[in-house]
Amino acid sequence: MLLIHCPYCDETLPELEFAYAGEAHIDRPEDPSAMTDEEWRDFLFIRNNKRGTHFERWRHINGCARFFNAVRDTVSDKFLTTYKAGTPRPSDAELEELGK
Amino acid sequence: MTHFSALSLLSNALTGHKNWREQWPDAQPKKAYDVIVIGAGGHGLGAAYYLAKEFGITNVAVIEKGWLGGGNTGRNTTIIRSNYLYDESARLFDHAVDLWEGLSQELNYNVMFSQRGVMMLAHNVHDVQSFKRHIHANRLNGVDNRWLTPEEAKAFCPPLNIESNARYPVMGAALQQRAGTARHDAVAWGYARAASALGVDIIQNCPVLAIRRGTDGAVEGVETTKGFIKAGKIAVSAAGNTSVVMETADVRLPLESYPLQALVSEPVKPVLPCVVMSNTVHAYISQSDKGELVIGSGTDQYTSYSQRGGLPLIEHTVAAICEVFPMFRRMRMLRKWGGIVDVTPDRSAILGKTPVKGLYVNCGWGTGGFKATPGAAHTLAHTVAHDEPHPINAPFTLERFQTGRLIDEAAAAAVAH
Numbered sequence: 001m002l003l004i005h006c007p008y009c010d011e012t013l014p015e016l017e018f019a020y021a022g023e024a025h026i027d028r029p030e031d032p033s034a035m036t037d038e039e040w041r042d043f044l045f046i047r048n049n050k051r052g053t054h055f056e057r058w059r060h061i062n063g064c065a066r067f068f069n070a071v072r073d074t075v076s077d078k079f080l081t082t083y084k085a086g087t088p089r090p091s092d093a094e095l096e097e098l099g100k
Numbered sequence: 101m102t103h104f105s106a107l108s109l110l111s112n113a114l115t116g117h118k119n120w121r122e123q124w125p126d127a128q129p130k131k132a133y134d135v136i137v138i139g140a141g142g143h144g145l146g147a148a149y150y151l152a153k154e155f156g157i158t159n160v161a162v163i164e165k166g167w168l169g170g171g172n173t174g175r176n177t178t179i180i181r182s183n184y185l186y187d188e189s190a191r192l193f194d195h196a197v198d199l200w201e202g203l204s205q206e207l208n209y210n211v212m213f214s215q216r217g218v219m220m221l222a223h224n225v226h227d228v229q230s231f232k233r234h235i236h237a238n239r240l241n242g243v244d245n246r247w248l249t250p251e252e253a254k255a256f257c258p259p260l261n262i263e264s265n266a267r268y269p270v271m272g273a274a275l276q277q278r279a280g281t282a283r284h285d286a287v288a289w290g291y292a293r294a295a296s297a298l299g300v301d302i303i304q305n306c307p308v309l310a311i312r313r314g315t316d317g318a319v320e321g322v323e324t325t326k327g328f329i330k331a332g333k334i335a336v337s338a339a340g341n342t343s344v345v346m347e348t349a350d351v352r353l354p355l356e357s358y359p360l361q362a363l364v365s366e367p368v369k370p371v372l373p374c375v376v377m378s379n380t381v382h383a384y385i386s387q388s389d390k391g392e393l394v395i396g397s398g399t400d401q402y403t404s405y406s407q408r409g410g411l412p413l414i415e416h417t418v419a420a421i422c423e424v425f426p427m428f429r430r431m432r433m434l435r436k437w438g439g440i441v442d443v444t445p446d447r448s449a450i451l452g453k454t455p456v457k458g459l460y461v462n463c464g465w466g467t468g469g470f471k472a473t474p475g476a477a478h479t480l481a482h483t484v485a486h487d488e489p490h491p492i493n494a495p496f497t498l499e500r501f502q503t504g505r506l507i508d509e510a511a512a513a514a515v516a517h
């Protein structure tokens with residue numbers, strides 16, 4: 001079972017308390033009616049599906065119920081870090097440090 | 101290729117089974133091929149077989165990073181059915197069932213296709229309505245499916261619990277009698293042996309590192325751990341790893357890769373005569389010819405390439421099975437494992453051409469592509485040979501995610517299949 005750190009509750013808890021919520025840092029369109037079909041496809045459907053370091057959203061559904069971001073290695077399933085929604089994604093250098 | 105028959109079995113029995121030969125040679129790559137298929141699962145091996153058999157293209161290599169059939173083909177729970185809601189899916193999966201029916205003869209290899217029936221249980225009013233809708237839609241498409249009362253379901257599958265005091269009482273079931281199971285490994289081996297006999301090279305332990313494209317954008321070949329191999333056409337059939345392979349050709353796909361797990365019990369005498377699926381309690385079960393109960397459910401919730409998956413899902417699955425079959429509570433489980441399945445937003449496959457010249461893709465089969473193996477392989481071979489879609493796979497384009505012409509089996513089933 002994965003153990004996941006909620007950055008709001010500041011507690012590391014079993015996966016059962018959390019719901020996965022897909023790839024993170026996908027910006028909502030600012031001007032939806034100006035978007036082409038191609039841009040809609042990319043926004044709605046195309047995903048990185050990274051083998052390796054993956055930025056993703058989780059929700060502490062059976063706790064504080066808030067959404068937050070996480071960085072996880074999709075080969076080992078190990079979490080590198082979790083951080084509050086709205087904060088910038090960690091840089092490559094920071095992630096390398098965390099991976100050690 | 102030695103022809104297998106009752107006679108060859110008998111004569112080998114007389115010599116103590118010491119004289120069986122290898123069934124196909126372990127090929128090393130040539131410098132160039134007309135077609136390279138990436139991924140030696142049932143789909144990729146099957147496509148190579150049909151390319152050689154039906155379209156006369158024999159200068160073909162299937163390149164596999166591990167051992168053939170070691171991906172989802174060898175990890176799945178082998179349920180075969182075609183009672184999908186939409187016309188496009190019904191045609192594709194029913195084409196596959198048609199091919200399944202003759203596959204052992206065609207390949208001279210016993211794939212143990214067993215039409216024992218797949219029964220889907222309805223536990224609430226919504227299930228009853230939606231299954232009846234499926235049955236009517238299926239029958240309009242000429243796809244076998246019929247409604248059973250709880251008593252009829254119990255008569256068909258005696259261990260079923262139809263007590264009205266169950267947490268999720270059985271209110272009826274949809275039965276596809278033509279559906280069933282097959283021996284997964286034998287499908288990979290049978291296609292490998294038959295393709296190899298027609299001149300196809302099957303190259304194992306050879307990961308494709310990148311697809312190389314020329315200045316005109318068309319494919320040139322693949323970089324592998326055994327060096328560069330030239331190819332006029334490339335078909336990618338790499339299941340959970342398709343995004344990774346296709347990214348090297350600059351094609352980004354609407355795919356997410358999730359672990360899907362399964363488990364088997366200790367073997368017991370025949371007790372479960374058919375496949376039983378329940379969307380509401382969310383699990384399915386069958387009994388293999390060896391006697392093991394074969395159990396599965398949905399994917400883990402997070403994307404992953406770990407081929408493992410977590411224990412909570414297994415607990416949930418086993419709890420669901422015990423609910424529907426109280427008599428299985430004391431069965432001991434032997435093994436559990438995971439495979440990585442490539443899931444599309446509408447839960448339908450992507451099968452056809454790509455924006456890159458000479459590059460074809462067969463992916464997005466997610467949790468339910470074993471049943472499609474012969475149909476997907478056959479129509480993929482057609483598409484590669486003619487550089488045109490086959491009428492059956494034509495709707496399963498990559499463009500549908502741009503045009504919005506989805507084939508929304510996700511909404512139709514709302515569950516793993």
Ligand SMILES: Cc1cc2nc3c(=O)[nH]c(=O)nc-3n(C[C@H](O)[C@H](O)[C@H](O)COP(=O)(O)OP(=O)(O)OC[C@H]3O[C@@H](n4cnc5c(N)ncnc54)[C@H](O)[C@@H]3O)c2cc1C
Nearest residue numbers: 139141142143165171172173176177179308439469470471
């Ligand atoms: C636990 C589980 C249960 C399932 N149950 C069912 C079921 O009951 N019914 C059903 O219809 N479907 C089921 N499925 C889904 C089904 O297994 C798949 O849809 C189907 O087998 C896919 O076949 P394939 O040949 O496309 O993929 P695979 O058999 O996975 O073949 C793809 C191959 O590509 C290779 N590959 C990947 N990357 C590279 C690379 N870079 N270079 C070279 N080779 C590469 C892989 O090693 C692999 O062997 C299940 C899946 C799982 C995991």
Ligand SMILES: [Zn+2]
Nearest residue numbers: 006009060064
């Ligand atoms: Zn929290």
